[in-house]
Amino acid sequence: MSYVGPDFDPPQPRRPRRRALTVAAAALVPGALLGWVMYEAMGDSGNAGGSGNAAVRPSGTTPAISGTSDDKPPGPTPTTDSTTDPTIDSTAASGPLQGKVVVIDPGHNPNNFRHTAEINRKVNIGTNWKECDTTGTSTNDGYTEAEFTLDVAHRLRTLLQKQGATVKFTQDGDRPWGPCVDERARIGNKAHADAVVSIHADGADTDQRGFHVILPAKVSEGAADTGPIVTPSRELGERIAGSFVRVTGSAPSNYVGDGTGLVTRKDLGGLNLSTVPKVFIECGNMRDSKDAALLTSGAWRQKAARGISEGIVSFLRG
Template sequence: MTTLPRATIAVAAVFACLAACGNPEASPAPPPSSTTATSTTTTSSAPPAPASSPPASTSSSPSSSSAPAVPGGKVVVLDPGHNGGNGSHTAEINKQVPAGRGQMKPCNTTGTATNAGYEEHAFTWDVANRVKDELAAKGIKVVMTRPNDTGVGPCVDQRAAVGNQAKADAVVSIHADGSDSAGAHGFHVAYSNPPLNAAQGAPSSKLTHDLRDGLKAAGFATSTYIGTDGLSPRADLGGLNLSERPSALIECGNMRNAGDAGTMSSSDGRQKYADAIAKAIMAYLS
């Protein structure tokens, strides 16, 4: 991504973003503040417990007749990008952590926002909870990488650890981009490339394509400025590099584009994203 900055460790489930937000791990936040992090902590040495969260929406989800059947016992980790407390804890989120392929990167970033001030961390939290509700209604166990939208982090390596420890059947990180390029709009799905393990190969490729196809089928336009036909191979995203489970990262659109921002800022728009993402995940699991 490319972002305008804004957004601890609160883990109950995984992931990371890019180029400001399009590279969620690439753009450091402003100079450190003296504020210390309030932490709800889950370390990578012990399996995280699923985070509880209230229903994100009263909007109706897709009927069961439109959703593919999913075998029992499936586990999905949802990783809502950034966090609401990141912006006021710059020392914590600027800390360097392993990001795979020998890289070190900032723990996390603040994320981007629409021109009207709707922040990425709030968007990703809302959409992830809507997806969670739809998947849980189908009997899928859902683990979230953070339990609320008021904490700090978790760092990108810790988000990856959540999915690995949960032995997730799929890990989906939800983000939004922040490009100021004229006319830049549309979604793209990032995946680790070249793959570093078997899960990053064919399984992640299938998950990535299912997510791309699901968003296209729901009427979302593919990115005009990153990747090809909605797919974006990446070697620089820590959450994807460090994952040992099938993983993908969705940039739902460009928050700096008026059309994309309008959809992301509306409850109906966020429900449309959630419906498409949940249905795509169920298609992958079926």
């Protein structure tokens, strides 16, 4: 996610407090610790934001979900025209999530850069007005956030379908631009989704590494009333964060979240306007060379999709 424009203003980095790193490490169960060790082995150059109590926890006994690890997302791209019907329904198989609806929100749109006037217009996010959308960020080599989010979304859809879920997209790169952040929220609301996950990658400074999950703050202003979704959204976010650590081997962000992998914000229209449990996940920092190497790897993107999927499955199965 590029922190310029709607839903993307940068949270202020907190200076690490001198609290023992063992406080955060103690809260991570063995599965998450294994992921952390794997991350360090890959050459983490930053700290883990070692202050605060770690909130990342694994998704419990949810069975692993298998998938391919090649550079192409599994399964065909839906042909539904989301400019006519903004939600893209995917056929669900029988499985433990049969009857559950998951909305996947791939951040940005590959065509946004061609429609700056449209994406720069202001929309009401409840607390104030922000631009409709942004182009997103990219790696230094030009791999865009919009490409990344669609790839992970396709992989995630396939994994969730195997568990029996009905999956809907907010966009699949098949519309000229957008949708705007307020429309993205409405799509999840209209679908009566059991869970919504907005997929992103960050555009922070070099040497700032790791993932973080963004949770809705309690907001009651204008069109925004997040009170009913704050608690279930936090549970969803915690389960995704725990699974993401375990499956990908990535550590929580070393620049926001105090090492917990969880950040609460009230300035995001996609969360403020949601009436169903919803979180954002920043899978890594595209501007850091080490994170970029992961984000551009098809095998790692498959792991990212698995980590998100297993967190969703754990949340929906209770």
